Amino acid sequence: MAQRLINDPADRPAPVVAVQNLTRVFKDFWMRDRARAVDDLSFEIHPREVFGLLGPNGSGKSTTIKMILGLLKPTRGRISVFGRLPSDVAIKKRIGYLPEESYMYAFLTGRETLEYYAKLFGLDHAVRSRRIDELLEMVGLTHAQHRPVHEYSKGMQRRIGLAQALVNDPDLLILDEPTTGLDPIGTRQVKDLINELGRRGKTVLLSSHLLADVEDCVDRMVILYGGAKRAEGTCDELLVEQDRTTIETDSLDEATISAVDRLIRERSRGDRSVRRVAKPRQRLEEFFLDIVERAREARLSTSGAMYGGATARFLTEGADEAPESIIERLTAEPAPDVPVAPDRPPSGPDASVIGSLVSERPVPGVPREEPPGAGRRGADVDRSLIDSLVEREPEEPSP
């Protein structure tokens, strides 16, 4: 698997984007200050990382992005992109941008739109043609490529917008609210694409107020409010509750739960106990995708959107083999005799319930989905309790 960014700060290469004390104040016609959209903001985006710019509506995310792209000028502060000013035209060759809304030429077809933007990068005909075919396939718009963009739905327009942002195979991809207007499958595809690009060594700046969409993708994030930075760090640094431990097992009866609680109290001399016992809840997104997968396997017809294909080949060329994403599985031919969650059989008849907790044997039909940054997450979890519960040799720490 391609390495994501975990480097010693001393060895870290120059940031792709460096923002220092950035401030933007909007004035009215009489030059009076009307709104301080960005207030003394500083952050850096390092190469090969997925960076999140998060915040509620009006927090300054889009304004910051526009200043990075040169569409606005800062009132104070400095910005550098690839070591140059945002107004430098040369750096634009390495940037792909998807704005918060799709601003397209209504009279162009989907294909013509991509042709136009590809020409702006000076791509020759053969390269343009190949990339456009792959991008249209990827975003699921091959069948609609000859229709004018003004006839597209909002989701289709977002897809073509995403495609134009990728036509130049950018080193820095800036996505402003990329999942707006997309259905859950499209949202999932965008997230998988971001992860894929991150694995390929691309740098991605992702701005969103839909936190659930962002959480699965970003390596580091900055949270804005009122134009100012309120928090910065990785997901683990910001989200992991270091003073709690969650253990997931197969269903337990009350007696077993009580036994576990007693064991915890004994070992902690009464300081700790089981705080909460509940049935884990599947995420709605996963449930939705499961439904769709089963429908596809049953070959039920639909007149709705066609789902996209695999990531465009020119975007994945040179990348290490990546784990299969759920989207790739959805768009692949259904394999025979694949049991469908949640009707999967239990893992083994004679393994203890707790023992399956750390089993490395994969559950049939369920892909081993390595969440992003998982290698970096949970490195500090206390495993002694787990070890004692399962009465096994301690696991080697995962890399």
Place this chain on the structure above:
Amino acid sequence: MSWREHFSRLDRIQKGRLFKIVATLVLLGLAGQGFVTFVILSQGRGGEVEAMSALERAASEPAPAALPADASEEARRAAAAEEAERTVLRATRDLVSNVLSARKDRTGAAVAIGAATGVALAIVWLGLGLTFLGLGALVLGLGSPLWALGWTGAASLVVGVAALLVSFAALTRVGRIGLGGTGPIRGIARNTLDEALRGKVGLVFIIVLLFLLAGIPLRLDEGSPLRYRVQSFLSQGTGVSFGILGLFTVLFAAASVTFEQRDRIIWQTMTKPVSAWQYLLGKWLGISALNAVMLGVCASGVFLFTDYLRGQPALGEVRAFVPRSPGTLMTEDRVMLESQVLAANLKVPADGPTVDQAQFERSVESRLEAQKAASPMFEPTEKDRQFARRKYYEELIQAYRTIEPGQYEYYRFGGLQPAQRRHSLLTLRFKVQAGGNEPDQIYRIGFIFAGMEPIVQESGLNQLQTIPVPSTLIDSAGNLDVMIINGNPATGIANPLSITLPPDGLSLAYRAATFEGNFLRVVGVLWVKLAFLAMVGLAAGTFLSFPVAALVAIGIYLIAEGTPFLGRSLENYSSYTPDGRVIYFNVAVETVATGIAWVFRVYGNLRPVERLVQGELLEWRTVSSAVGVLLAWTGALYGAGVAILRRRELAIYSGH
């Protein structure tokens, strides 16, 4: 199979290589057959051969023997008049011979057939062959019933619109191919062209233009002289084309940039590796390409229909170039058409009066002295002297151009060496005004050229008249002198009132180039003017909202087009009362108007449509200097637009 599937199948066929090859062979065969047919038909044109023979005989009569040294003055005048008449006949023979030979010229016909075949082949290889055939069948299907019902006007309109549409489609396809390729400039140019062609506003303008152009022939008065019909068509055809294209250009150019900023589409372009100068240049190229296509369509339509009109019988003819009256070599209408309208004549104005500077200053001082005597408090300043000089010069000019009843005045035309070398037939053009220019008044004006008998010409008031003049009358210094008499020198009867020759009322013209070459120069100049207007709209759109940018661009367009009228008006505009007091408001108006007229003088002085209609030469020298100035202005506006666009915050539009 549905209609749509049928059309798709036909579209695939016409784009296939086999179809293109077969169509090419058919077209080449038709072209060859057409040329052979032309050669056969052009062998005998009975009437034209007779007319030419008569003219040849008249022009080839031997010159009389030289006069003895002691010949009388009267005999010398008669001999000079005969020689002048023979010169006129030879020039007329040459003119008619040139016209007739061009019509029978096989090389010209081969070129024309070759060009038409080339266009047809281009259409086939552009993948539009069956489309055009289908359009042609549709036109025949619509036009034939109309023709059969006697609605020839409507049928002509259908055919005319279809012909223009066909050439428009082909040229547009060529334009799109020409702007193909990769890179920001060509990409933006091609996109701009598509935007104009697919947008509703663009389509409306184009369709209105094509219909108007096709409808102009229907409004020509069949009973009027052919030369007036041709002039009307040339004037309306090129004038309407340029007027509509000019308006569309400024509006579309302003809209193209402002709407992209308003709708934020420009973000997606300017966040790519596109510089401000590439963006504006691409926009300008796209609009200029569209103008080239449209001008090409309109110009070819105008030129071809003009040629068609030329082949119609003129006043007094039974067929083209065949006079009704036996013994008439060529009707006046035909001569005027071929020499004054479908020509490229260089117009030489009469020289101004000779002014003795010392006498002039003395006269000015005496006037000031008279004014001081009338008003003892009056002390003349330098400004008063300038006013007095200007006023006195205007009076001199006016007096020079005015001839009292029964009186005469001499006028000189200089710089006629080129006409002398070419032995060109000269045309004296004059217009007289008298009193209230009553339309029913006829004045008799006498003209005496050096060594010739007087010529008496009847003329309505304020109407342009012409007199052919042989080039033999030009002296060795390249000058030609004429005495103009306010009355009939033969009868001695004077006209009732003084006559005045207005500023453009007296000139000498001679053929300096061909109508076809002049037409091409005019179209080229029109394109350059449109290119300038496009940059006006684009530059305004870089920093103004659409309504304001459109207003500014249209305003500049109208002011530039109105500059000739402004210049003429300023000649008669005074900032002083009759007794010499300054009217400050008028001074302000005159200052502004003079500044505007000066800024746009190059644009305004071109007058390409007017020159074409009057058969006046648009010289290469004039064209190149005007084009240079206009392109310089275009470049200056472009530079300003680039500078503004670079500094603009594109995420803000109109303050939001």
